[in-house]
Amino acid sequence: MNETIKAIFDRRSIRNFKPDRLTDEQIETLIQVALASPSGMDLQPWLFHFITNQDKMNRISEGVLDAFRKAGNQELLDRMAARHPSIFYGAPLLVVISMSQDNLSGVDAGIAIENLAIAAQSMGLGSCIIGMAAAGFNGDEGDELARLIEMPADHAFVISIAIGYPAMSKKAHARNRDKIKIVD
Ligand SMILES: Cc1cc2nc3c(=O)[nH]c(=O)nc-3n(C[C@H](O)[C@H](O)[C@H](O)COP(=O)(O)O)c2cc1C
Known part of the structure; x- marks a missing residue:
């Protein structure tokens, strides 16, 4: 198995991280990975916000949880509380992708975000x-959160x-073969 395919297979959604900071070199590699992502017609419609300020991350997280509280989404609040504050x-490190509302391509953003996920895996992260x-940025506190990350x-x-x-490990999610249709 080559290393790229191994990184794809080994990636998991990690829901508990060590507090260790990334080096400038690691962050620069991830910046280059983001910029290397393909986009439709090479429009590069994104802005990648690289955020290492924990106070800002905590403020965004609180804004999201506030939005869930306001929406009365107790089930989600309970699930999140069981995972991590x-x-x-x-x-x-948090990387946010924002795009102009006039040219919003979820496909381009999704491709770039998976590039980052696989690159991180390959770097031992x-x-x-x-x-x-999204619940925070689209909610009542959205303008404040957007200003916080210079959106x-x-x-x-x-x-x-x-x-x-x-700071955790987990098993791979179920591979559902019935999600594949082989077309002769
Ligand atoms: C578009 C997208 C949005 C997601 N949003 C969240 C999220 O807000 N919080 C979270 O803990 N996981 C989130 N996930 C992770 C998924 O829950 C995860 O990919 C899925 O459970 C499969 O697990 P795995 O990534 O470990 O294979 C998201 C994944 C994708 C692709």
């Missing part, structure tokens, strides 16, 4: 793609990924 699971942060006024949150050293 932060929706970013204590990761030392773990990651968790975090979509639920342009016409941009919207698309997806994010928490990256760091795993």
